[in-house]
Amino acid sequence: MDTIFALATARGKAGVAVIRVSGPRALSAGQTLAGDLPPARKAGLRRLTDPRGEVLDQVLVLQFEEGASFTGEKVVEFHCHGSPATVTAVLRTLGDMDGLRMAEPGEFTRRALENGVLDLAQVEGLSDLLEAETEAQRRQALRVLSGALGEKAEGWRSALIRAAALLEATIDFADEDVPVDVTPEVLDLLCGVDATLKAEIAGVDAAERIRDGFEVAIVGPPNAGKSTLLNHLAGRDAAITSEHAGTTRDVIEVRMDLHGLPVTMLDTAGLRDSADEVESIGIARAIARAKTADLRVFLLDGTGRTEGLDPLPDDIVVRGKADVADAGTFAVSGKTGAGVADLVARIASVLQARAARAETATRERHRLAMKRACDAIVAAENRLSLGMDGAELAAEDLRCAIRALDSLVGRIDVEHVLDEIFARFCLGK
Numbered sequence: 001m002d003t004i005f006a007l008a009t010a011r012g013k014a015g016v017a018v019i020r021v022s023g024p025r026a027l028s029a030g031q032t033l034a035g036d037l038p039p040a041r042k043a044g045l046r047r048l049t050d051p052r053g054e055v056l057d058q059v060l061v062l063q064f065e066e067g068a069s070f071t072g073e074k075v076v077e078f079h080c081h082g083s084p085a086t087v088t089a090v091l092r093t094l095g096d097m098d099g100l101r102m103a104e105p106g107e108f109t110r111r112a113l114e115n116g117v118l119d120l121a122q123v124e125g126l127s128d129l130l131e132a133e134t135e136a137q138r139r140q141a142l143r144v145l146s147g148a149l150g151e152k153a154e155g156w157r158s159a160l161i162r163a164a165a166l167l168e169a170t171i172d173f174a175d176e177d178v179p180v181d182v183t184p185e186v187l188d189l190l191c192g193v194d195a196t197l198k199a200e201i202a203g204v205d206a207a208e209r210i211r212d213g214f215e216v217a218i219v220g221p222p223n224a225g226k227s228t229l230l231n232h233l234a235g236r237d238a239a240i241t242s243e244h245a246g247t248t249r250d251v252i253e254v255r256m257d258l259h260g261l262p263v264t265m266l267d268t269a270g271l272r273d274s275a276d277e278v279e280s281i282g283i284a285r286a287i288a289r290a291k292t293a294d295l296r297v298f299l300l301d302g303t304g305r306t307e308g309l310d311p312l313p314d315d316i317v318v319r320g321k322a323d324v325a326d327a328g329t330f331a332v333s334g335k336t337g338a339g340v341a342d343l344v345a346r347i348a349s350v351l352q353a354r355a356a357r358a359e360t361a362t363r364e365r366h367r368l369a370m371k372r373a374c375d376a377i378v379a380a381e382n383r384l385s386l387g388m389d390g391a392e393l394a395a396e397d398l399r400c401a402i403r404a405l406d407s408l409v410g411r412i413d414v415e416h417v418l419d420e421i422f423a424r425f426c427l428g429k
């Protein structure tokens, strides 16, 4: 096993830069650079020198024992001064040592997975946590990183193992008198797992929105002030505005943090019948994107028409140009900012209600595994509802379900997803 090292903090100038070394030679590499090391998990101030005796930096050194580190291997960390030159000098010196090499992106985390420090779902949680930009993303990712999905899977697993064992006991005694009918207990166990799995599956959609962001489309007639509103929300001139109806053609996307939720706000072409070929393409795009968005804000002019796109129940309908609208109507103005806080609060409240449906599972991969498990459990329930003749096949169904749940945490059959998951990691993680 190679000993690997990398800069664990971001590149560039900073107060501190952390360089992590992991593997069998981490300790000797640390000693070569820093002399004697402080005891495990105790920081010590040391001078790093290269083999010619040149002082590279004065740093804090930490060592972690095998089995008690991020990777599960022996780890030494140098908390250096965060200048690019210092980092380069230390990395170069480490690279010159025998048996040491620069880590690949995600390689520390891959070792953590291989050594059982993290399960696969936790690795996904860590990846999401490193990407988190909003409060909702941070909370969700931290929940997965802390092992919440693995705990749930373990609960389902042990219930299914118990159910399968009960069935197998009856199969083995098929020729004898079986003292008790196990079907009610088995069905009870399956029913419990089934119900919580279904809730988890139903929550994946919301969890994915929290991860990737909700899409909110601003739609309405030309010149209602859609682009002006987008610019106000973005705090910058993201879209061109003008007094000419039909200014916006392409869909313009702006990422923002709305009350802690990640949102991509879409500005779209004004909806109307247009003879202009390019504008018509823009309008078709506007309608297509508005339909697939999670929520639409209909920004209307004085006529109140929604121009051929109908609001869905949660959609928000609001009059634009509040400064010239009748008093008393719900109106916003991107120009003056009037009503914008109210609009944002309404958008956030709709999206928060949806986000609340998220459980623990966050990915399509999780959904598919849980769906496979759920289908197998339902198949077992159906067989058992016809009596104990189906016990043997039902037990096989349950083993299928257990295998599907095992793939959630990476216990089996996940080689093919590893590259995809680790591709998202940056160097040094």
Ligand SMILES: Nc1nc2c(ncn2[C@@H]2O[C@H](COP(=O)(O)OP(=O)(O)OP(=O)(O)O)[C@@H](O)[C@H]2O)c(=O)[nH]1
Pocket: 221, 222, 223, 224, 225, 226, 227, 228, 229, 240, 241, 242, 243, 244, 245, 246, 247, 248, 249, 268, 269, 270, 271, 320, 321, 322, 323, 324, 332, 333, 334, 335, 336
């Ligand atoms: N009085 C007033 N004028 C506004 C307001 N918002 C936008 N306008 C003006 O209305 C005109 C149209 O604004 P835009 O933001 O380009 O409108 P739009 O809905 O994006 O228009 P299209 O992209 O052509 O569909 C511009 O002249 C803006 O300055 C507002 O809140 N009050």
Ligand SMILES: [K+]
Pocket: 222, 223, 241, 242, 243, 244, 245, 246, 247, 248
């Ligand atoms: K316009």
Ligand SMILES: [Mg+2]
Pocket: 226, 227, 228, 239, 240, 241, 247, 248, 267, 268, 269, 270
């Ligand atoms: Mg516009």
